[in-house]
Amino acid sequence: MTSMTSTDGQGVAVQLTGLRRTYGALNALDHFTLHIAPGELVALLGPSGCGKTTALRCLAGLEDPDSGRIEVGGRDITSVPTSRRDMGMVFQAYSLFPHMTARQNVEFGLQLRKRSTQERRTRAADMLDLVGLSDQADKYAHQMSGGQQQRVALARALAIEPQVLLLDEPLSALDAKVRTQLRDEIRRIQLTVGTTTLFVTHDQEEALAVADRVGVMRAGHLEQLAAPEELYARPTSEFVADFVGLTNRLPGTAVDGHADVLGGRVPLLDGSATSGEVMVLVRPEGIDIAADPAGDATVLSGSFLGAHGRVTAETAGGHHVVVQVPSSAVAAYPPGTRVRLTARGDRALAVRAE
Amino acid sequence: MVPFFAYTTVFLLIPTLVVVIGAFLSGGRPTLGNVRALTEPAVISATQHSVVLSAVTAVGGAVIGAVLAYAVSTARVDGVLRRFVASLCGVLAQFGGVALAFAFLASFGATGFLTTWLAKVGVDTGPGLWLYEWDKGLMLVYLYFQIPLMLIVFLPAVEGLRPQWREATETLGGSTWVYWRRVAAPILFPSFVGATLLLFTNAFSAYATAAALVSQGSPLLPLAIGNTLTSEVILGQENIGKAMALEMVVVVAVAMTLYAVLDRRSSKWLAP
Structure with missing residues (x-):
């Protein structure tokens, strides 16, 4: 050879x-x-x-x-x-x-x-x-x-x-x-x-x-x-979205290439389910968090990971949502804090809700 | 650790001291006469026979046992065959003495069933006296426990060969022959030599099997030592026996020291 x-x-x-x-x-x-x-x-x-x-x-x-x-x-x-x-x-x-x-x-x-x-x-x-x-x-x-x-x-x-x-x-x-x-x-x-x-x-x-x-x-x-x-x-399948990086699976409604989820509207990636009740796969950095006594989610825990931190909150529907925040902001969300979570406009994958 | 030290003190250290001190005493007085007696023709001959018998059965047992160890290592780790062979070898390696001698006599002796059967089919194997000779029958009998002992001692080393070494050799352009010659053989060499030395000491110090088969004279060192302790003809020469025992201790100590050195090297290479 x-x-x-x-x-x-x-x-x-x-x-x-x-x-x-x-x-x-x-x-x-x-x-x-x-x-x-x-x-x-x-x-x-x-x-x-x-x-x-x-x-x-x-x-x-x-x-x-x-x-x-x-x-x-x-x-x-x-x-x-x-x-x-x-x-x-x-x-x-x-x-x-x-x-x-x-x-x-x-x-x-x-x-x-x-x-x-x-x-x-x-x-x-x-x-x-x-x-x-x-x-x-x-x-x-x-x-x-x-x-x-x-x-x-x-x-x-x-x-x-x-x-x-x-x-x-x-x-x-x-x-x-x-x-x-x-x-x-x-x-x-x-x-x-x-x-x-x-x-x-x-x-x-x-x-x-x-x-x-x-x-x-x-x-x-x-x-x-x-x-x-x-x-x-832009993962093309639920498996890839789940396997690569951290993903929140959140219930939403798909309409015309968008999904309404967590109080926000996100454009959907190709290959997503396009209508009806769906599970939207949203990255932790694709969600905004804000302390709000009238919010419908409650902080469960926060963790410091060096360059950034993560806050885990539970929605009124019982879903656990992981949100990425600056590491300096972790302390602002102690467990029990009422917060408002909003999905941002990053493109996400939606799969048919089971 | 206390029971261990107590045990080795009572059954190893003190007897060794008795042998060492006794080898230089005669009638309670210091002497080199016992050691000088080691140069007598009968003792030299017994030493030579013991060394040859031990060396031949050690090398023969090591080569055959190593090949078998490799064959066993290719079987499934938790397979029945592997467990069976390992257990069997554990038993056979310890199966010496009168029982082993009898087993061989029953098979290969003058009236042994194999000898009788061969005679019936027209094969004359002679009077069957070869079985009682140190350089024929005894070698065969010793191999019976040397081979399984080698398998037990050498198998961990063979199992320590990592598949990555063979695969690395192949990806670097080497054949199977290159792998065995340049990689596996050099890695196994210290373990092989160490195990051979262990087999040598095993045969060198064996007494019961030889005593059961050899009834005429004392062609081996352990038999000669036993003779000085039991024979009425040379009664009172126990200290010459101790000098011969000292000779054995020295030979075994040298062999075991080399074994320890080689084992330390190979254990670094083959550590899990």
Whole structure:
């Protein structure tokens, strides 16, 4: 296989078409189709068992699809063995070879490609420098933190200049702070080297933060594939709206592309139920809150979340509504406060009320 | 911890001290004569036989046991086969002594059922004396408990091999052969050598099975030590027996120290 180097910023296109993979009665992939543009980072997001890891493993060659076609750079690699697919992969955890130092781990793939000692050393040093671990080159896995180990794993995957970089929940075993740092680093490095990348995660914040496009998966197929902003602002299904971000499900009435809900009127997104009694899916930041002794909602609790806060209130109809407020405003709504809630004009999805 | 220390003091530390001190005493006076007696041809021969027997059954048991451990590791973790084999090996590894010797005599002895059956179908296996020789029958009998012991000791190491290592090797361009040669084998090597040393000490210190099968002479060190304590011919030479026991203690201590060093290294690599 001709290896296109990714360090020149020329990634290759990936096309998965109609992939099917079953485990007994379970459809892990159900006619799954995905296109990744050259140099693009696509994140697959979804709940456990939705098939996102199976899709990545099929692309890596670690799983054989029952049917479908996998193309990389226009070439059909469906039946090409893993070792000849030219892909770098970072696993969830514990994938470094424990009997090798960080440098030896990074050099391993280059050794298999019969690169000279000098070339291996230089490349390994460059890669370790790229992930900020030049000073850890002679450490073994058990002498490094989880975050450092994942950085080395990333360096090892990139050292072979893969056509495609596969990231299988690489941050899930790390603590929150390291996760955020490494997440940003992965994005920086991916933009630097320009390798086409598939990133699998169950963490929506992670997916929205790093990806050019996010694919939300459900029951083996893509529910929606879109840029993070679009996915958040214009979900095409109830599942996506529920899964990505926080959503209030509020009763309303749909009329002529609008819905009357929570004392306000909101335009509806395409795909919404267009008339009658509906449930409107409204984001916490799409609702205004104001203290009002005559209001028909009562504050239940408030929480400080750093940059912003959230207030949960109960409406007269018994619905719990989460409202996003500036963090400094949380204290203004102690439990028991009567408030008035109003849905703002942001577009929302409405589904038929059950 | 107190019961543990009390137990090891009474049954390990004090007997070892008795052996060490006794090895340098004769008639209550200090001497190097007992240790010097270790250079006598009969003792050297017994030592050599013990080392060869232990080494051969340790290496043979380790190789066969390691292959079996890998085979077992591929079975389902909570499957019946795996639990059955693990339980069976736990029993077989401890199945030594007179009962094991009798089992082999009943099968392979001069009038054993296999020997008799083979004779009936026209295969002459001779008088069956090979079973009583230290370098033939005893090796076979020792392998009977060495192989399951290896499986028990080595299985956790094989199970410690992470699937990610194989998959990482493949994605980096390596074949199955590369994975075993460059990744799995080096990772398992310290555990394998450590387990082999454990098997060596297991065979080196075994007494009952050899005593039950070998009735002529004392071709092995444990039998020679037993002989100094029980034989009327060499009665009064208990301290020479203690010197031989000291020799055994030293050999076992060296082997176990190496085992501990190797185990520490592999446990870092294979820690869950």
